[in-house]
Amino acid sequence: MTTAPARDRTVLRLLAAEPAVMLAAGRALLLQVAHPKVAQGVADHSDLRHRPLDRLYGTLDFLTIVAFGTEEEAERMGRAIRRTHERITGPGYSGNDPDLQVWVNATLIDAALFVYEDVLRSPSGDLAAAYIDQARFVAEVLGCPPGAQPADLASFRRYMDDAIAGLEVTDTGRMVMREVLWSRRLRWLWPATALNRFVTAGLLPEPIRVQYGLPWSRARDRALWTALRTGAFAYRLVPGRLRRAGVPLLLWNSRRRSARRARGYRTG
Template sequence: MFGPGSQFHRLFNDPRWALGIVRATVLEAAHPQVGAALTDNSTFVAHPWRRLRNTLVSLQRMFGADDHVRQREAARLNRLHERLSGTDAQNRPYDAMDPQVRAWVVATLFESAVTMYRLSGQPLKQSAMEQLYAEFQAFLAALGVADGHLPPTLKEFWQYYDHTVETELENTEALRIILYKLFDHLPAPPLLSGLPTVWAAGRALAGPVIGTVTVASLPEPFRRRAGLPEVPGAQTLMQSAYVAAGLARHLPEGWIETEALTDLLYLSPDSDDPRAATLAALHGRMKRAGALFRLVTPFPVQPEPAAEPAAAPERQRSAEEFFDAVLDQTGDGHLDWPDLAAMARELSTRLDLDEPEETRLYNAYAEWWKELQSALDTDGDGRVSKEEYAAAVPSLAGPALIRVAEVLFDATDKNGDRHIDADEYRTLFRTAFHRTLTGTDETYSRSAFVKDFLSFMSGRRHSTAYDPLLAQA
């Protein structure tokens, strides 16, 4: 069911799977409970590339050959989803641990994989389709969801799928955000973060195409009921996109491995990765291309980031910029508990924490939220607006934030020697010492870590090391 011989393993590195994942995400978001959980808690709007990377890593762990890794990842996912519950805008409850909801998420992945093959003109054989379905059933079982929430046979699955599409899916806010906001305002991945003009030009062309292809691939009964637009030529465009993606499978082996491509998207020119020098040269050429775009196209002018002196890698940023980039993790324009929970979730994911370290980090962030709410929520609505934050110009380095820094240090310091060594540092920051710490070549002390973390979080300063933790898209 798992490992290199599985149907999913072949699917994972198929370029068509990118289109399938987007389609599955839209179908998940159309479920009222999933849509509400995404709207309230997810970072997919403000940090989509980070969310994508974490999802791909999780799928690799769940479908890999190592059963121990799979069990640890299943336990981590269950702890994550146990923390996601509430009510939607219509006061309907949602719970990310609801087994029927979890079954629907798995169902969208399977059905989108089948549809992916069909739309690209290479439908799966019945035996392969049954094997893939069995693998997704095993995936759901590994998460602890009992048998019966996905139909036992493939024939029964299609009846269940059609019934859910026709009776339960809605035109949710999360679905509208994905289709009409996310693609049009998608932030650049780290690879292209220094090339705003080039990125804006590419996004202006690709965003509408991805949205149109995704809508055209959705089940027709749902498109009709949700009032989704029928764009002339959309079906032809959709099939062309899937066929073109399928042709990419014939590129030389290793060119389209999902893990390698994801790592490349997260590569920045100042990285210690050996490929960074080539990337820096490519960035220079792309900046010149960006200048040409500004001359010959009507795209709005995108400000190029100011060059920072090598001796001064940090610069002050405004309260509003800090609020948008760091504090408002969910991108809804307010600071509340889901934003701080998202910080704890991202750091726990990077460090691959088990219990009780994960809960200690969440609890530290919960105490910080209480401190922030008490100091900044002047109108008593239970959340902090950008205006409330900017007007107060607070010093955030209170006892609760200091506690967050200390707990994060302890979680990073795996061997407990009260210093963060090179390997531990790379696990948290995904880069090496010499790129981010002047004069440090062996360890990072507890006091220095706490001081730098507080300086970043309360001083609102750009930091080469700390920005990628919480501000990176």
């Protein structure tokens, strides 16, 4: 019996290890729930009002283990999430819908490339194409057929452009947005949440920002991009090995939280 060769995750790990990628976490989430079916699923099955960080930690732990854990850990995580997704059903949506899996994964890929190319202004070259190919593994772990995903960088760009142009933010999506950006449970973190609102609004594609009703202006845009360019200059002065030094701790925390969730599922 032969074993399948290990997947190449070099570029996936390179971008996932960059702390700056988290700048676009809000962009990814609000693009996700700009899709009406995703928004309804989140509203029906996520307790954002009382546990606003659960979805963030769940997504972060999944991505961390898929990128940096063993392939066996990634597959185990995928099976657990697929079982959870089986319970996420409602009128017109399912957690295991391949189209929704492709969309959610695409927003995460888009967020990483947006920070790398637009914020850090790092030349992507072949890196972006390799990242698209390797990041498909994330959706495959969830059971999404490889053929359902954009096959290459050009296809991915077209997919995102077409998808964003067709999005219609619903009242449910706007409710989820308010629970995320104005969480009452996180009022004690108001300086951080205010900054997150500012960055998230500024990094959203303009048509989506308008549909959410988030205020913006040229002055805010100039202030945001001046701060981002200045921060990116300082960020690039830090050696990459030092920037990515926190990965082992991040993986340890993700493994610990995931194990705790698994124990809860078995006893629940």
